[in-house]
Amino acid sequence: MKCYRQTEHVARKIKLSPFISFTWAFLFVIAVGIATTHSTANSNSTANSNSTANANSILLSTLARPAYNPSLFDQRDAKVIELIEQNKLSQARDLLSAAIDDTSFTVKPKLLINRLMLRATIDQMVGANIGALQDLQFAYRLAASSNQQNLLGDVAYAIANIHQTRNEHSIALSYFKQASENYFEHSQIDKYTNTLLKSVTSLLATEQVELAFAALDKSKSLLNVSLGSKSPEYNAEAKNLQGIYFLHLGEALLSSQQFTASIDALKTSLDLLLENQLITKTKVNLLLSKAYAADENIDVAIERIVLAFDIASQAEPPIWLLHSLQLQRASLLAQLNEYEAAFMVTQALLQDRTMRQPISEIKQMLDMHANFQLANQQQENADLKQENEIKSEEIANKQTLNKLYFLVITLLFCLSCLLLLLFIRSRKHRKALEEIAHTDALTSLYSRTRILDLLSHHQDLFSRNPQAYCVAIVDLDHFKQINDTYGHPTGDKVLKAFGEIAKISFRKSDLVGRIGGEEFLIILPNTVAEQATEVFNVFNSKLPKISHALNIEQRVTASIGVVSPKVQETFMDIVSRADKALYTAKENGRNQVVFSKH
Numbered sequence: 297m298k299c300y301r302q303t304e305h306v307a308r309k310i311k312l313s314p315f316i317s318f319t320w321a322f323l324f325v326i327a328v329g330i331a332t333t334h335s336t337a338n339s340n341s342t343a344n345s346n347s348t349a350n351a352n353s354i355l356l357s358t359l360a361r362p363a364y365n366p367s368l369f370d371q372r373d374a375k376v377i378e379l380i381e382q383n384k385l386s387q388a389r390d391l392l393s394a395a396i397d398d399t400s401f402t403v404k405p406k407l408l409i410n411r412l413m414l415r416a417t418i419d420q421m422v423g424a425n426i427g428a429l430q431d432l433q434f435a436y437r438l439a440a441s442s443n444q445q446n447l448l449g450d451v452a453y454a455i456a457n458i459h460q461t462r463n464e465h466s467i468a469l470s471y472f473k474q475a476s477e478n479y480f481e482h483s484q485i486d487k488y489t490n491t492l493l494k495s496v497t498s499l500l501a502t503e504q505v506e507l508a509f510a511a512l513d514k515s516k517s518l519l520n521v522s523l524g525s526k527s528p529e530y531n532a533e534a535k536n537l538q539g540i541y542f543l544h545l546g547e548a549l550l551s552s553q554q555f556t557a558s559i560d561a562l563k564t565s566l567d568l569l570l571e572n573q574l575i576t577k578t579k580v581n582l583l584l585s586k587a588y589a590a591d592e593n594i595d596v597a598i599e600r601i602v603l604a605f606d607i608a609s610q611a612e613p614p615i616w617l618l619h620s621l622q623l624q625r626a627s628l629l630a631q632l633n634e635y636e637a638a639f640m641v642t643q644a645l646l647q648d649r650t651m652r653q654p655i656s657e658i659k660q661m662l663d664m665h666a667n668f669q670l671a672n673q674q675q676e677n678a679d680l681k682q683e684n685e686i687k688s689e690e691i692a693n694k695q696t697l698n699k700l701y702f703l704v705i706t707l708l709f710c711l712s713c714l715l716l717l718l719f720i721r722s723r724k725h726r727k728a729l730e731e732i733a734h735t736d737a738l739t740s741l742y743s744r745t746r747i748l749d750l751l752s753h754h755q756d757l758f759s760r761n762p763q764a765y766c767v768a769i770v771d772l773d774h775f776k777q778i779n780d781t782y783g784h785p786t787g788d789k790v791l792k793a794f795g796e797i798a799k800i801s802f803r804k805s806d807l808v809g810r811i812g813g814e815e816f817l818i819i820l821p822n823t824v825a826e827q828a829t830e831v832f833n834v835f836n837s838k839l840p841k842i843s844h845a846l847n848i849e850q851r852v853t854a855s856i857g858v859v860s861p862k863v864q865e866t867f868m869d870i871v872s873r874a875d876k877a878l879y880t881a882k883e884n885g886r887n888q889v890v891f892s893k894h
């Protein structure tokens with residue numbers, strides 16, 4: 297409706313006949329409506345319809361007017377429109393090209409210019425921007441040379457649009473300037489306002505923020521003036537134009553990092569925009585997502601980009617807008633540290649040859665790649681570090697384990713040594729104890745226990761292998777008297793001296809032990825009774841030497857009872873028998889050897 301109204305406005309201004317005026321108004325509707333749908337750059341054209349469908353609906357409503365009479369202009373134009381309506385763009389272009397070839401500039405300059413504009417529109421629809429630019433630049437030269445000033449603004453505006461789409465913002469701005477000057481000159485205030493708003497995007501892209509805000513201020517005052525002064529339908533359009541004003545205000549505020557104000561402006565824009573402005577609403581939601589993300593409100597930023605995709609799916613968005621949506625999606629994914637997903641999206645975008653994003657956005661994508669690679673690298677480094685840490689820990693554990701093994705082995709070794717030492721010592725100790733137990737402390741002869749053990753052992757052997765041996769019990773005579781006369785220590789010396797004589801008097805195989813105070817037991821292996829009696833007599837004769845040695849008057853003698861054990865006897869029987877023989881020796885007057893014959 298907006299486009300149609302603008303077209304009518306143009307027609308009135310150039311004061312053509314109503315039919316001709318209407319015809320070109322009709323063509324212009326197609327040109328502007330479709331062109332803005334398919335080639336609007338990332339700003340928001342007031343002249344745009346939201347899709348081909350939208351353009352076609354305007355076209356149909358125009359055709360339905362009672363005043364419309366296609367016979368009054370070239371039938372081919374009507375056919376072209378019909379083909380466009382059927383989306384047969386190639387056929388429409390061919391027919392239009394033929395019509396252009398037939399159109400004489402000198403006779404019908406306006407017709408030729410408008411046809412060129414229409415062909416540029418078709419070219420834009422199929423993405424052939426260069427061809428569209430050639431037609432529009434040709435149309436521009438024709439308009440300038442034929443003094444078609446009223447068309448010059450529209451052509452300049454269309455050229456600016458294409459350059460903006462291609463992100464050639466400086467060139468776009470120069471054409472917007474020409475268009476706005478032309479509209480202002482011809483009092484086409486709405487078109488003038490729209491051009492000012494449209495230029496905001498290019499001003500921001502070229503970092504002319506102050507000029508962008510100046511353009512917004514100017515647009516705002518113009519919009520306030522136009523409100524309320526027209527028909528209700530016009531008010532709806534004006535409201536929509538205000539919505540577009542707020543869109544660009546939000547865009548400018550976002551660019552100057554006033555995020556909260558930007559969000560407010562963009563929300564206001566959504567309230568004001570007409571319902572069918574799907575592409576524009578998509579753009580507003582895209583900007584809102586960017587503003588929320590910049591304000592670090594990622595959740596709402598995600599909601600907005602989802603909404604933007606949703607609205608876009610209901611229209612036929614231009615490819616650049618889809619790229620912008622994908623780029624924002626990638627940016628949000630990157631902010632959520634989902635670099636891999638972001639990378640996939642941006643990689644797909646970079647591979648899309650049709651994409652013509654502004655340098656800043658390409659930089660953003662490259663930054664995201666760099667971030668992704670950095671994050672990957674960091675992750676790899678972190679993984680390596682973790683691996684190293686694990687390995688270091690393993691090595692440390694192994695070292696600790698080795699140390700532990702070494703310690704345990706050392707400890708075990710030490711323990712073994714200690715045990716061995718203890719064992720050796722205990723053996724020595726035991727031997728020493730045994731020695732002590734087996735030896736009489738005073739005389740160094742066998743102790744009572746030991747000599748009786750030896751006797752028992754000997755008797756056992758004898759019972760198996762009877763080989764005559766003798767056993768004697770020797771008791772010193774009147775020893776009490778020695779003690780009493782010379783004292784106990786002298787008595788001890790006598791006992792000691794007895795031991796010494798016994799040691800040298802008997803064979804090495806003979807066994808001598810002390811079994812009582814002054815009583816001794818002597819075993820003579822392999823000895824028969826006669827031999828034993830003789831040995832003991834000799835021995836007894838040596839004892840008086842002790843008196844001499846100790847310088848005592850009492851003569852040291854002994855009474856000796858000798859037995860030759862029998863196989864059936866126990867060692868106690870033997871001792872008892874020897875004791876009896878000893879008793880006999882004592883009875884018989886002491887200092888003698890008595891052999892037991894029983």
Ligand SMILES: Nc1nc2c(ncn2[C@@H]2O[C@H](COP(=O)(O)OP(=O)(O)OP(=O)(O)O)[C@@H](O)[C@H]2O)c(=O)[nH]1
Pocket residue numbers: 771772773774775776777779783784785786787788791812813814882886
């Ligand atoms: N000096 C000393 N005297 C001891 C030891 N053991 C026993 N006597 C003493 O030996 C003496 C033994 O005396 P008696 O049993 O009466 O025997 P005796 O005086 O030798 O008399 P007869 O055997 O009948 O000739 C006691 O006075 C004991 O005290 C000892 O180890 N050293």
